[in-house]
Amino acid sequence: MDLFLDTANLDEIRQTVRLGVIRGVTTNPSLAAKEGIGDLREYRRAVQEICGIVDGPVSAEVIATELEEMVRQAREIASWAPNVVVKLPSTLSGFEAMSVLSREGLRINQTLCFSVNQALLGAHAGATFVSPFVGRLDDEGHDGMQVVGDIVDVFRRYNIGTKVLAASIRHPLHCVAAAKAGAHIATVPFKVLLQMAHHPLTDVGVARFAQDWGRVVKV
Numbered sequence: 213m214d215l216f217l218d219t220a221n222l223d224e225i226r227q228t229v230r231l232g233v234i235r236g237v238t239t240n241p242s243l244a245a246k247e248g249i250g251d252l253r254e255y256r257r258a259v260q261e262i263c264g265i266v267d268g269p270v271s272a273e274v275i276a277t278e279l280e281e282m283v284r285q286a287r288e289i290a291s292w293a294p295n296v297v298v299k300l301p302s303t304l305s306g307f308e309a310m311s312v313l314s315r316e317g318l319r320i321n322q323t324l325c326f327s328v329n330q331a332l333l334g335a336h337a338g339a340t341f342v343s344p345f346v347g348r349l350d351d352e353g354h355d356g357m358q359v360v361g362d363i364v365d366v367f368r369r370y371n372i373g374t375k376v377l378a379a380s381i382r383h384p385l386h387c388v389a390a391a392k393a394g395a396h397i398a399t400v401p402f403k404v405l406l407q408m409a410h411h412p413l414t415d416v417g418v419a420r421f422a423q424d425w426g427r428v429v430k431v
């Protein structure tokens with residue numbers, strides 16, 4: 213399972229790229245707003261900067277909800293950089309836009325996906341990635357990871373090429389479960405990535421090795 217970083221924060225992206233562990237980035241309007249980005253021009257600047265740092269796919273989301281404007285924005289976003297992937301929502305307008313834009317060769321990340329049926333529709337409409345939102349499903353008392361696993365199973369059974377991108381990841385156990393469920397990718401917030409790296413026994417072990425090594429008195 214590949215890891216993407218779920219952020220619009222450039223410092224977090226730079227730090228994580230240096231670690232060599234992420235293959236892409238996902239952003240959304242809320243993550244952009246958190247960085248003080250409030251219009252498409254600023255979003256464009258930020259996404260282009262991210263695309264300069266990350267080689268892999270960088271998802272940027274349309275703000276529009278109506279078909280015509282959605283398609284216009286998606287084409288504009290796709291022109292920002294060669295590695296941009298356009299995020300479109302799992303709505304009727306979103307599916308229609310996916311269908312139009314995938315035929316034009318745009319790469320699409322189907323976002324706000326909460327069911328196998330939505331994932332199937334997105335796949336048929338030509339989405340490159342489908343993003344089931346695990347944490348938000350859990351928040352509503354559903355089993356988000358079950359949805360990820362079911363989408364993986366159905367896509368496998370019918371040989372569907374759309375990649376399953378587990379999103380709305382809230383803690384390290386979500387990553388383990390996404391990997392076990394067969395997700396192709398998990399997009400993780402910076403905080404979760406740090407949690408994934410950390411283990412108290414590693415810290416204790418490093419300290420003990422250093423201490424033992426220093427104890428040898430050379431004569």
Ligand code: E4P
Pocket residue numbers: 218238239240323343345347348379380381399
């Ligand atoms: C990424 O593609 C999604 O937009 C993101 O993971 C949503 O996460 P949230 O539910 O924590 O806002």
